[in-house]
Amino acid sequence: MNLLKHIRSLFEPVLAELAPDPAKVPDFVGMVKPAANAENGDYQANFAMPLAKILGGRKPQEVAKEIVAKLPPNDILEEPTVAGPGFINLRVKTAFLAKAVQQIAIDAKLGVEAVAKPKTFVIDYSGPNVAKPLHVGHLRSTIIGDALTRILRFLGHTVITDNHLGDWGTQFGILLFGYKHHRDATAFEADPVRELARLYVHVRGLFKKKDDEEDEAPIDDPVKQECQEETAKLHAGDPENVALWKLFMPACLEMLRPIYDRLDVKIDHAFGESFYNPMLPGVVDEMLAKRIASVSKGAVVIPNAKGVIPWTDEEMKKEEPPAIIRKRDGAFTYTTTDLATIKYRAETWNPTTMLYVVDARQALHFKTLFAQARRWGYESVEFQHIPFGSILGEDKKPFQTRRGGTLELSALLDEAVTKGSEKYEQSYAERKASGRKVPDLTPEEKADIFEVVGIGAVKYADLSGSRTSDYVFSYDKMLATDGNTATYMQYAYARYRSIFREGEVDETRFQISPPAVIITEAAERALAMQLLRFPEAVEAAAADYLPHLITGYLWDLAKAASVFYESCQVLKAPTPELKESRLLLVDLVGRLIRQALDLLGIRTVERM
RNA sequence: GCGCCUGUAGCUCAACUGGAUAGAGCAGCAGCCUUCUAAGCUGCCGGUUGUGGGUUCGAUUCCCACCGGGCGUACCA
Structure with missing residues (x-):
């Protein structure tokens, strides 16, 4: 269940009644949001101010009060309060939270519902040149594309992934x-x-x-x-x-x-350039026959996104260039291949949406390509370029090896794993020396931890920044044990998991018959709230293809869990009922961390 | 020249797409372990959101101009 959507739906009839223009109702409904400041409640509704204006200059507070009064009776919200210029502050009933938390325990998807209308996506990502090792330039496309694939599938969409090999x-x-x-x-x-x-x-x-x-x-x-x-x-x-x-x-x-x-x-398929090669002459012929393409300066070109082919020097300075689909020497270009690919994918899989997880620098190429593909006959397909920024070195220049060459991806991963293992071993030795509890690990288990930590760090660092901006690659930062990193999440996970070993509790029973959730402490309530927000995060991440909304959620969850863990005893809880309730909360934290990381393609270990 | 992206604490980044006092981590300072894994936690310090206008109840967010950075601009992909 998506709590936010649920609350929004409570307001919808009231807003439909009040708003003069029914078309605007969804906009107003969308103004119910998570509270910016937890002191003001769990959620807040911001529509009273604009609504008051539309209603001919009524006072926002009055409108807010009227809406609150008309809100249908429900067992979700406490009586809303109106504050400031007309904010409506919403607080979820604690009893409702407790019940909802108990319910997600039996759900394999932890509250995330399948979408009502599943789409079919074709996602194009990674796209390495074969015969050549993968290098750092393929990293973001591969990681982001994989994460988006996992997220969309988790929501019940059909996703076909196709590696457009060079x-x-x-x-x-x-x-x-x-x-x-x-x-x-x-x-x-x-x-x-x-x-x-x-x-x-x-x-x-x-x-x-x-x-x-x-x-x-x-x-x-x-x-x-x-x-x-x-x-x-x-x-x-x-x-x-x-x-x-x-x-x-x-x-x-x-x-x-x-x-x-x-x-x-x-990746499901790997139809590379060679696969499309025989189709290229036909693509050019079709584009010419449909009078989309023209011959310019000896080459066959398709117009820019505005539908213009600049001819004179003056036009060329002002306009975006056309795209060449057959060069003067008769050879085809990647635009031709991309057109053939669109045709093949559309005819083979009939997708609703085609996503291209490709470097932001190719934005112009895709803009032109999509515009002309629509004219070509694929106007019902939703084309989306999912751009991402470049990876920079700590000197803010394109990430390279010390000698200046492009860094092979395997070497990069090796380095991350090695650095992670060094940090781990050092910390492990220090923890042991100071008498702290450390797990006994076989060399195989340790090797697994190093791999999980190292690869996880690289992925999480990539996915946790906003996708479109460049990001500075730093082994030290991504392997930091504090802050919003994979290492922190993985460690937190292992820590919470250890409770069940320590208490000899079989936590799998919670998925079948979860105990009643008892919320007394503020930390328990805050954690319960956070446990229920997973669907919001996943749906938001899918809506805008932004994986970092999931890392943001993870970070908030981890912080709420930390506060809870510090302030509430679990195994030594005052009553057996409270112990059961808290064990369930810990189990859910673990399951959510594992599931959220899994959506990002990141693994966890049970002990570290 | 034209176009796209970008500028937020000393550093690395958020801010749920127009909401309340702009938040985290690192770094700095001060604390918390006879242990549910301290790779943890708590508190303090730190801001004219590049600059100047505009739109409005309200702007980091939208619009315009300027400044700084990056990228792209037809026969590479």
Whole structure:
């Protein structure tokens, strides 16, 4: 049950009666919100002020009082109070809280209801180039895309994920060149994945570097030119190169496996660029036939989002550029591939919505693409670019290795796991030395903790900031044990879980027959309130594709749980009934932390 | 030039999309362990929300101008 929605629905009939324009009622209903300040209650309604104005300058306080008086009888809210310029302060009845908390205990989804009208989403994310290791640039797309997938599915939507692989690009030229000139035949036979990875790195090493800071070779680099020729031959259908491409592909896909496994990311499909390659001429023909595309300067272009193709130099300065779908030399572009992809996805899965979790820098590309795809015949599909900011180093410059190259994702994760393990071991030793309780852990359990903590830290850091802004990557900050971090949540989880071991309590029984919830202390009430807000957080996160609303919820939950845990004894509670009630609260905190982290793709451990 | 994003405490970030006295964490200061895991908790200090206008009962949020930062601007993806 979504408590906020529930309360809003109480006001709806009253507002419908009062508001002159029925179309405005949902806006007013939406002005019931969580209280900004807990001293003012649990929720607050802010619609009296604007409503008073519409009603011809009545006094807001009077309007507020009238609404309160007309509120239907219910067992949810205490008598609302009117304060300040006309705020209506709402306090949920404690008895209702207690009952509602008991109810979510038997719900596997902890109060989150399936949406009334499930949508079908196709989500495009991650999109690595095969034959090339994943690097830091793929991190955000992969993590955010995976989190959104989990969140939308949790709400009951159908989500189809499709990894738009770069499997037809210049990186294959590098492999083809390497295979032809530098391969170790026995090594390839024994382990093609490893040998191809070696060849890729080896050939990249043969490129002349522009300077030490850049990973790019100059255009006139002889090795690079040969690689490009190999790519061109592949695209032209050269039998030898096509055969080699087919030979390489399974190994290339295999190279991606470990990193996705490690990130706990599963993507349903992987229709890459190569899959769409045969469809590209048809796309261009169709666009020309429908008179959407035109020939400009030897290339075939589609108009910008405003439907304009700038022709003169003057226009080009003012207008957004068109998008090229066939270059002067006859080659197609990624816009062409994206159009073919839209067509295929629309025809195959008939989705309501297509999401593209892609770097904010490609905003213009998607703006143009979506506008023309609508004209092309897909106006009923909701297209959404889900942009995100760049990852910056602590120097505020694009995140790179110390030597300036792009950092491989596996190395980044290794570093996070290593740093996490060092911190953990140090803390573990200190805790033990000062006589505190620490769990006895096998080396395997410890290794698992390090992995869970390290990967979790990277993901949580990425997801906890607002999606659209750039974020500064810092191992120290993400692995901090205090503050809004994965480590903090994971530790809190382990701590609360330990109560059941300590008290030899089988907490699984709470899911079948939860005890009555007794709320006496302020900390218990505040925690109960927070336990019930999970649906609000999940629904808000899904509505705007903002995972950080879930980390925000987690943080609020964790703080409420801390206060409760410090001020209320659980195992030594004054009465058996209170002990049961508090055990249930602790169990729910644990389940909520685990579930919320799971929606973000982050794991927990039972002991740490 | 045009367009998009961005500017909040010393640092890293929030602020539920227009609501009440702008909140957290770190850093700094002062406290809490004969233990339900102290990787924890409590309190204090810290702000002209880049600047100046406007819209209105009310602006960090919306509009305009300016300043600073980032990114994008047709044959790479």
